[in-house]
Amino acid sequence: MTLLRSNTPAQAMPSANASAGAGRGAASMKMLLITVLGWTVALVIFFPILWMILTGFKTEAAAIADPSFIFSPTLESYEAVQARSGYARFALNSVAVAFGSTFLALLIAIPSAYSMAFLPTRRTKGTLLWMLSTKMLPPVGVLVPIYLIFRDVGLLDTRTGLIIIYTLMNLPIVVWMLYTFFKDMPKDILEAGRMDGASTLQEVFFLLLPLTLPGIASTGLLSVILSWNEAFWSLNLTSSKAAPLTAYIASFSSPEGLFWAKLSAASTMAIAPILILGWMTQKQMVRGLTFGAVK
Amino acid sequence: MTKTRASGRTVGGLRTLSLQAPAVTLLLLWMIIPLGMTIWFSFQYYNLLMPGMSGFAGVENYEYLLTDPALWKAMGNTLLLVGWVLAITVVGGTLLAVLFQQDFAGRGIARVLAISPFFVMPTVSALVWKNMMMHPSNGVLAWLANSLGLPAVDWFSALPLTSIVIIVAWQWLPFALLILLTAMQSLDEDQVEAARMDGAGPIAIFFFITLPHLKRAISVVIMIEMIFLLTIFAEIFVTTSGGPGLATTNLAYLIYMRALLDFDVGVASAGGVIAIILANIVAIFLVRMVAKNLED
Amino acid sequence: MATLQLNNITKRFGDTSVLKGIDLDVNDQEFVVFVGPSGCGKSTLMRIIAGLESATDGDIVIDAQRMNEVGPADRGLAMVFQSYALYPHMTVEGNMGFSMRLAGVPKEERRAKVLEAAKVLQLEPLLDRKPKALSGGQRQRVAIGRAIVRNPSIFLFDEPLSNLDAALRVQMRIELARLHDKLNATMIYVTHDQIEAMTMADKIVVLHDGVVEQVGSPMALYHHPANRFVAGFIGSPKMNFFNVDLLSVSPEGVYIRLPGGGECTVPADGHTLEQDATLELGVRPEHLVLDEAGALSGQIEVLERLGGQTSLYVRMGELLVTLMADGDVGYRVHETVRFSFAPERAHLFDSDGRALASLTQHPLAGLTRQDNRTPGAAEAPV
Numbered sequence: 001m002t003l004l005r006s007n008t009p010a011q012a013m014p015s016a017n018a019s020a021g022a023g024r025g026a027a028s029m030k031m032l033l034i035t036v037l038g039w040t041v042a043l044v045i046f047f048p049i050l051w052m053i054l055t056g057f058k059t060e061a062a063a064i065a066d067p068s069f070i071f072s073p074t075l076e077s078y079e080a081v082q083a084r085s086g087y088a089r090f091a092l093n094s095v096a097v098a099f100g101s102t103f104l105a106l107l108i109a110i111p112s113a114y115s116m117a118f119l120p121t122r123r124t125k126g127t128l129l130w131m132l133s134t135k136m137l138p139p140v141g142v143l144v145p146i147y148l149i150f151r152d153v154g155l156l157d158t159r160t161g162l163i164i165i166y167t168l169m170n171l172p173i174v175v176w177m178l179y180t181f182f183k184d185m186p187k188d189i190l191e192a193g194r195m196d197g198a199s200t201l202q203e204v205f206f207l208l209l210p211l212t213l214p215g216i217a218s219t220g221l222l223s224v225i226l227s228w229n230e231a232f233w234s235l236n237l238t239s240s241k242a243a244p245l246t247a248y249i250a251s252f253s254s255p256e257g258l259f260w261a262k263l264s265a266a267s268t269m270a271i272a273p274i275l276i277l278g279w280m281t282q283k284q285m286v287r288g289l290t291f292g293a294v295k
Numbered sequence: 296m297t298k299t300r301a302s303g304r305t306v307g308g309l310r311t312l313s314l315q316a317p318a319v320t321l322l323l324l325w326m327i328i329p330l331g332m333t334i335w336f337s338f339q340y341y342n343l344l345m346p347g348m349s350g351f352a353g354v355e356n357y358e359y360l361l362t363d364p365a366l367w368k369a370m371g372n373t374l375l376l377v378g379w380v381l382a383i384t385v386v387g388g389t390l391l392a393v394l395f396q397q398d399f400a401g402r403g404i405a406r407v408l409a410i411s412p413f414f415v416m417p418t419v420s421a422l423v424w425k426n427m428m429m430h431p432s433n434g435v436l437a438w439l440a441n442s443l444g445l446p447a448v449d450w451f452s453a454l455p456l457t458s459i460v461i462i463v464a465w466q467w468l469p470f471a472l473l474i475l476l477t478a479m480q481s482l483d484e485d486q487v488e489a490a491r492m493d494g495a496g497p498i499a500i501f502f503f504i505t506l507p508h509l510k511r512a513i514s515v516v517i518m519i520e521m522i523f524l525l526t527i528f529a530e531i532f533v534t535t536s537g538g539p540g541l542a543t544t545n546l547a548y549l550i551y552m553r554a555l556l557d558f559d560v561g562v563a564s565a566g567g568v569i570a571i572i573l574a575n576i577v578a579i580f581l582v583r584m585v586a587k588n589l590e591d
Numbered sequence: 592m593a594t595l596q597l598n599n600i601t602k603r604f605g606d607t608s609v610l611k612g613i614d615l616d617v618n619d620q621e622f623v624v625f626v627g628p629s630g631c632g633k634s635t636l637m638r639i640i641a642g643l644e645s646a647t648d649g650d651i652v653i654d655a656q657r658m659n660e661v662g663p664a665d666r667g668l669a670m671v672f673q674s675y676a677l678y679p680h681m682t683v684e685g686n687m688g689f690s691m692r693l694a695g696v697p698k699e700e701r702r703a704k705v706l707e708a709a710k711v712l713q714l715e716p717l718l719d720r721k722p723k724a725l726s727g728g729q730r731q732r733v734a735i736g737r738a739i740v741r742n743p744s745i746f747l748f749d750e751p752l753s754n755l756d757a758a759l760r761v762q763m764r765i766e767l768a769r770l771h772d773k774l775n776a777t778m779i780y781v782t783h784d785q786i787e788a789m790t791m792a793d794k795i796v797v798l799h800d801g802v803v804e805q806v807g808s809p810m811a812l813y814h815h816p817a818n819r820f821v822a823g824f825i826g827s828p829k830m831n832f833f834n835v836d837l838l839s840v841s842p843e844g845v846y847i848r849l850p851g852g853g854e855c856t857v858p859a860d861g862h863t864l865e866q867d868a869t870l871e872l873g874v875r876p877e878h879l880v881l882d883e884a885g886a887l888s889g890q891i892e893v894l895e896r897l898g899g900q901t902s903l904y905v906r907m908g909e910l911l912v913t914l915m916a917d918g919d920v921g922y923r924v925h926e927t928v929r930f931s932f933a934p935e936r937a938h939l940f941d942s943d944g945r946a947l948a949s950l951t952q953h954p955l956a957g958l959t960r961q962d963n964r965t966p967g968a969a970e971a972p973v
Contacts, residue, residue: 035399041391042405045468049411051435052423064433108317115314127319129586134326136578138526140547141567144554145332168325175318188676191643196690196741197664206689210680229416231529232547236555246529249418253425253533260426260433267419278414279407286477289470290519294478294512 049271056264063260077265087266090248094270096159097234097244098227101166102220105174108167110216113178114204118190128179131172139169139232150237159242162234166227174223177288181215182208218284221277225285228274245270330571336564343558356565366566368541369549376460376545377524381517383464388471388516389509393501395472396479406476413469417529424462425451425534455535455542462530467523471516478512479505511584518581525574546570593654593667593744593777594619595640600649602635602801609635611801613649617745617779617794622771624780626788627798628824633781634749636798640779641670641747654744664690669738670747673754675730677722677737683709684718687737708739711773728759735770748780752787764790785825789813797821814953819944822873828902828913830938831879833872840864844950845939847872850907853886859939859947873938876902876913881920885931887912894924903928 043050055063057073081087116124146165147156155161185208193207209216231246238247249270252263278285286294340352360366395406412420428434429450437447450458482505490504526547531537537544537552544552550570554563595617602610610632617623625633638644640651642663651658658666678686685692687708688701696704709715712732722730731751738746748767752760768791771778782788788795789809797804797812797820805817809825816822822830836848845861847870848854857872864870879887889907896918903914905928914930922928939947 031399034394034397035401038394038397038399038402038405041394042408045465046408046411047435048420048423048428048465049415051427052419055427063427067435067438108321111314112318119314125586127315129582131318131322132585133578133582134322136522136574136581137326137330138522138547138567138570138574140526140528140550141571141574142329142333143550144336144560144563144567145329147554148332148560149329168321171318171322186674186676188672188674189678191663192670192672192676192678192737193689194643194663195641195668195670196737197693202693206693207678211678225414229414231417231532232526235418235529235532236551246416246418249416249422250529250533252422253418263422263426267423271415271419274416275411275414278411282407282410282473283477286474290474290512290515294474294515 049275052264053268054264055261056268058261058264060259060261063264077261078269081262081266081269087248087269090243090245091269093159093162093238093242094228094244094246097162097166097242098224100159100163101170101227102174102223104163104167105170105223106178106216106220109171109174109178113175113182114208116175116179117182117185118187128176131175135169135172143232143236146233147236155237157238157241157243161237162242162244165233165237166230169230169233170223170226173226173288174219177219177222177284178212178216180287181212181219184215185211215284218281219288221281222285222288225274225278225281333564333567333571336560337568339561339564341560341564343560352561356561360562360565360569365541365544365549369544369546372456372541372543373525373545373547375456376463376527377521379460380464380467380524381520383460384467384471384520385513385516387464387468388475389506389513391468391472392475392479392509393505395476410469410473412466413473415466417466418533420466421462421530421533424458424465429458429461451535452539455539459527459530459534459543462534463524463527466530467520470520474516475509475512478509482508514584515581518577518584521577522574522581525577526570546573595745595777595779596650596652597636597640598650598652600636600639600651601647602632602639602644603647609801610639610646613798613801613803615796615803615806617777620775620777622768622778622780622791622793623796624782624788624792624794625796625798626782626785626824627804629783631798632801633783633798637670637747637749637779637781640745641668642666667744668747669741669743669745670749671731671734671738671751673750675722675734675751675754677730677733679722682719682721683714683725683733683736686722686733687740689737690741704740705736708736711739711770712736727755728763731755731763732766735767739774744777746774746776746778748778750782751780752782753784760787767791785827789825795825797824799824808957810953810955811957814956815949816873816938816946818946819871819873819940822938822940822946826875828876828915830873830875831910831912832940833874833910835870835872835939837861837864837866837868837870844934845870845947847939849886850910851887855886855934857934857937857939858950860950861939861947864941864947869942871940871944873940874932874936877915878932878936879912879914879930880932881914881916881922881928882931883929885929887931888927888929890927891922891924894922905930 051067054069054071056077057075058071059074059076062068062071116128150156150161155164189211190203190207193203198206228244229246231250234244234246235250238244245266249263249267252259252266337356338352338354340348340350340355342348391409395402395409399405426434428436429448431437431447431449434447434450436450440447448454487500487504490500495503527545528547528551531543531545531548532551535543537548546566547570550563550566553559553566557563595615597613597615600610600613601608613632613636625636627633635644639646642658642661646659653666653668678689681689684702684705687705688696691701691704705718706715709718712735714729714732714736717725717729717733722733725733731754734751751767752763755763764787767780771791780787780791792809794806795809795812796806799820805812805821807815812821812825816825819832823832833850835850838846838848838854840846840861841856844856844858845864846854846856849872887907889905889910889912891903892906892911893904895902895904899918901916901918901920903916903920903922905912905914914928916922935949935951938949941947
């Protein structure tokens, strides 16, 4: 089996010039140029990821041989990663930490965002901005105390510890995103519910949550993505027991250049789910990442 | 039910308070305790390797840090890293946004591919670049250079900071693209058409219509990237460990070295305070802008 | 039976006073329209009646029971929102039955009631659709249906027609009037559109800056506006106003000098007027008549021919006077025209904008929409 032979950027370029020289109608030539340019740029940017995915299916020998798209794919690196090193444990840590922190953050943020969106007071804006500003605190500025506190209460290298950190780390973004989604929900509908006799809880469960579910889901996904990819706290606060995939992948950095295929296989597995989640939620994420400043 | 509903609405302030209490309390603790401790430690003699030595240090930790050439080197590296990555991602992101705004065959898929690096965890992207792309003998770039008859570059020893800049820019370019592309989609098509009727060509449209429209999004991108880029850590940790020498040590990595490699809590905390101050200078502008946005 | 009394309702948001002491009585089965320009407080007043907002001061009394502390669902009201506020994730049936579902009404009974309401509104074929799949008019009917199934003593409508196009609006206006007949319910309706108010109301409440300017039947408001604001707000096109000089007051009326020099006596009660009071004369465009011997004159600036009618915009110095004339008038732009009016059709306002009481009562001023249906009144000339 041969993979993706003709799609390398290096080969796409000349074909663009060739057809440009052919001289068709100006509009369609421009279209063609844009198409080729767009795809070339996209593939160049994506190339390292593509290359990593391909390398994961190579043997270690093929991985360090001259670059080639032609090789006989093998799953041996995947098998090796699975068998050795307890990949599953790291993956499980990542899942537990990412979903645990997201669940907690949503749980804490939903009531808060609800009250900010539907029962605003004079202080609501200030509170929101203050929450946002806590996100500006660089983690490295508080690394020392957090490390010492975690050491003293036995949270170093525990999932609980990371979950706590990630919950707090993502809480402002989660509150903020939920707030903007809740605010977008027409107030009239909740008022109609109240006229129909809904209590606050019924309002939340029959109207607010079903109607803002897509927003809540994308908020949750953003939180999962951010926690999954977080690499400052995970590198500094975990060593072996609770280390998530970010830390596990980092461990490949020491025996330099030896296990490229295995590194690639492990990396592919580590990023695949998040890559797909990211693709699915890109539109909504902009809102969360820019605190609603860009829509 | 009638009673509780009515009272619930009238004492709305109280209800609001109780609903927000968990989030506010947690964030308050998260902010105040570590921040207070960092500031406190920064004025103490506190080295985990020298338990005997403790007590008030005054500004000695700051003095030590500020006279340490490593700090200035690290600050310089931080600024270079932030500056270059910002320049590359903002300019590149704007151009890419214009490109991916065009309607071409398979645009949706091309967009998805182009924003993908942003979703790759930093340790993975750093290692993929370090090993498979930039490796001096077996990397793709070396192979490309050789095929063109050029000498291969030993990226991490010859151009260490440049290498880091490339990796980080590769991660953040998609972020800029994603944000600017979204902003671009809110550009009023009528405005573009009106400009075209007024005789504006594509370049005039870019400079007089598109760019002004993107101004706000661009400043948001700059500020958010700045906050993250000021404390880039994982990419340095897994590639160069700050070396060779201090060539790729930024502020975050320096603090990490002082704290968890030298165990000098006092000096590391002083560094932390400096990082917080730097981040806050940026944050003030960002918060102000978001606040303004809240008004609309 | 459902009556509503508002006693001295006030509402303040911070320092701004939105409602400044509203007193109002709504009788059983009455169709009451709150009308006024945007920002006059009419929507706030309705939301206070609904219980969605609390009054700063004053009492809301429904059927002799004070309701200030009662939640919105327990006041026996139903509301149709401007945006319809349909629950987008529920079917039409789900929307209409939601209140009963919350109240724990068994499914069969719910369905029966929904079907009954759906029949009234011809919604039966749509019961399984989601709001997204409905047209504007259909959504409107679902919103009304949702109100009907609650069997409220008072219906509240918050600008329910403002999202519909002109043709549909006329049709829904008729349907609402019909519904009011059929349900015999008390209805309160908020709108900024004086045509809706004129066509549907038994009683119009004109609000302006948080104050009730006038309460009365549409014909009373049209023929006997209490002040300059109501005079200008009710009626379309807007009433023309002229500054006039007071010459003398007699039992027959007020003798004035018109702009351009003509003089006439308007049959209004002027006994409270000072000697040199400044007065304003108001005449509706449809009451100005083209008249070769008329006391008023000006140059035609714009001429709008609607076919059956022609609107003339006539320049009189600073003033641009609107005049409704016959469709067949032969005038052209820039021609000078002379016109006049019947004094009993004119209104006089003092310097505070208060209308001088008319000495003649218009025969229709006491008429309500209800009376339109009794055979005797229908013969009266308009």
